[in-house]
Amino acid sequence: MAACTKAPEPYQWQLPEGFPAPLVPEDNPMSQAKVTLGRHLFYDRNLSANASQSCADCHQQQYAFAEPKVTAIGSTGEAHRRNSQSLVNVAYNGSFTWAHSGLSHIEQQLLIPLFGEKPVEMGISGHENEVLARLDTPQYHALFKEAFPGEEVSFSLVVKALASFVRSLLSFDSPFDHYAYGGDDSALSDSAQQGLALFFSEQLECHHCHGGFNFTQSSKHERQQLDLRPFHNTGLYNEDGQGAFPIADQGLIEISQQSRDMGHFRAPSLRNVAVSAPYMHDGSLATLEEVIDFYAAGGRGNGINSPLKSPFVKGFEITDAQKQDLLAFLHSLTDPAFLNNPRHGPPKP
Ligand code: HEC
Ligand code: HEC
The missing domain is CATH 1.10.760.10 (Cytochrome c-like domain)
Known part of the structure; x- marks a missing residue:
């Protein structure tokens, strides 16, 4: 008899009637469990190497997930040359960041703040094991299990969950x-x-x-x-x-x-x-x-x-x-x- 795993519930986009659903990469279909895990990760400073900065420090909800700074400052104090972008309906974007034609999915873009060294944002490069070890908690175990049953915790899953959370940030109620x-x-x-x-x-x-x-x-x-x-x-x-x-x-x-x-x-x-x-x-x-x-x-x-x-x-x-x-x-x-x-x-x- 085949192993019995719970099928993930189909994701409900919160869209007004008549609006087209965003396109999602085939290897990362949306699920509520991924969005929930991604939300925990998005707000978790443990995701930066020195545990001082989360995604949400530069992308604050009250500012439409942008921030009032002229240009961003990374976890080690390094200056970013650009203004933090708002995250609104990013699920529909055909390109990412202020000026890049080669990033076609959020999953690719997220590698920049997580691992980028010019400038350092969350600074994970060289600290991968340290950061993953911080996710070794009962709460994350449960969240990862729910979102990715049977898969081992890895940055690939972290990125998929974060991308799913970003895709869930839809604004159609103005x-x-x-x-x-x-x-x-x-x-x-x-x-x-x-x-x-x-x-x-x-x-x-x-x-x-x-x-x-x-x-x-x-x-x-x-x-x-x-x-x-x-x-x-x-x-x-x-x-x-x-x-x-x-x-x-x-x-x-x-x-x-x-x-x-x-x-x-x-x-x-x-x-x-x-x-x-x-x-x-x-x-x-x-x-x-x-x-x-x-x-x-x-x-x-x-x-x-x-x-x-x-x-x-x-x-x-x-x-x-x-x-x-x-x-x-x-x-x-x-x-x-x-x-x-x-x-x-x-x-x-
Ligand atoms: C140090 C501040 C900072 C941190 C931390 C940060 N970002 Fe950003 N984010 C930016 C800036 C600045 C840009 C614009 C980058 C560019 O144009 O080169 C950006 C761009 C983006 C974009 C592209 C939006 C679009 O419309 O194309 C997404 C998505 C995003 N960030 C998500 C995240 C997530 C998820 C995290 C956590 C893993 C994160 N960011 C961490 C500052 C930050
Ligand atoms: C030729 C195309 C073009 C036209 C026409 C145009 N925009 Fe823009 N707009 C842009 C681009 C490109 C940017 C980003 C520029 C940059 O960051 O260097 C921008 C940025 C903006 C921003 C800043 C958004 C942010 O998040 O920082 C606002 C607001 C804006 N435009 C409003 C308008 C209004 C209002 C008009 C009409 C009066 C207008 N735009 C006409 C292309 C255009």
């Missing part, structure tokens, strides 16, 4: 959602509705790069598997008149080695953007007002004249009242249920 998809005309103020119209106008062009239900071009799901090229130069810098970005961070060109990718970064999702300040890959814009002024000017400083800047960042006239409208729209993408959902918060000890 006033904008109620208005656009829930048929509730009163969910948006008049001002936010004006702002929505501006966002989708050919004058402001925002929607060209922040499109679809996640307000990014980098989305994949079961009904649309083709990824558009989601990276753009928005004219933040132009060091040499030819469009060069500061040597510390030149964006996609570092990965692709193609000169046209200088200063190209991914258009991030704008869901919950009002709580994830500061903005841009280097956190160099402090507020949404500054972001709007930046686009209205058609870039920043010499960046305005960068030959590599996207033609969609062409600058525009905007009145103070219109600016307030656009802000009201961006604020309508804030989903308080997501930011306060106890299922996404630290597990009870």
Whole structure:
């Protein structure tokens, strides 16, 4: 007779009706047990080599899993050159991080904070056994057994569980959602509705790069598997008149080695953007007002004249009242249920 193991219950995505489910790698199907284990790991500082930092220290729920620091600081105090990204509907991403075209699954991306040495984030490299030994507790035994019956605890399982937790962080309950998809005309103020119209106008062009239900071009799901090229130069810098970005961070060109990718970064999702300040890959814009002024000017400083800047960042006239409208729209993408959902918060000890 075959050994009797409990079949994992099919995972229930918390999606509003009609939304496509995210695509998940075949070797890591979703299960509630993996999400639960991943949540414990996400909030556990024991996962960094010196036991001082968890994923959640840089990705804090109240800030849509971003953090208020301009740029991140790793567990050993080493400075990261980039701003911590929010983790909202990442399950749909077609690419990961601010500027990488070669990471196609969360599982691949997570190896960077866990094991990366430039910069050190959680710093596990060289401390693998030490960190795994800290997971040798009755509670983790039970959680791993539930999530991966019969498998030995390993970093491969740690990564699968963390990826499953990140995939469970879905936000579809903002006033904008109620208005656009829930048929509730009163969910948006008049001002936010004006702002929505501006966002989708050919004058402001925002929607060209922040499109679809996640307000990014980098989305994949079961009904649309083709990824558009989601990276753009928005004219933040132009060091040499030819469009060069500061040597510390030149964006996609570092990965692709193609000169046209200088200063190209991914258009991030704008869901919950009002709580994830500061903005841009280097956190160099402090507020949404500054972001709007930046686009209205058609870039920043010499960046305005960068030959590599996207033609969609062409600058525009905007009145103070219109600016307030656009802000009201961006604020309508804030989903308080997501930011306060106890299922996404630290597990009870
Ligand atoms: C030191 C702070 C820090 C820690 C710790 C950290 N992250 Fe991040 N995270 C970042 C930064 C900064 C980025 C952007 C990286 C880049 O663009 O190069 C990022 C990007 C990501 C992304 C990509 C999101 C997207 O939209 O593409 C995911 C997913 C993620 N982190 C999950 C995690 C998980 C899970 C952990 C724990 C294993 C973790 N992070 C630990 C700072 C951190
Ligand atoms: C050409 C494509 C493009 C257009 C047009 C565009 N954006 Fe962006 N947006 C981007 C990219 C790329 C980034 C990231 C840039 C970086 O980090 O260097 C970004 C970043 C942002 C951010 C910061 C998000 C964060 O998490 O840091 C906000 C807010 C934003 N855009 C809003 C808008 C608004 C509002 C408009 C219309 C006025 C607009 N964008 C037009 C591509 C675009």
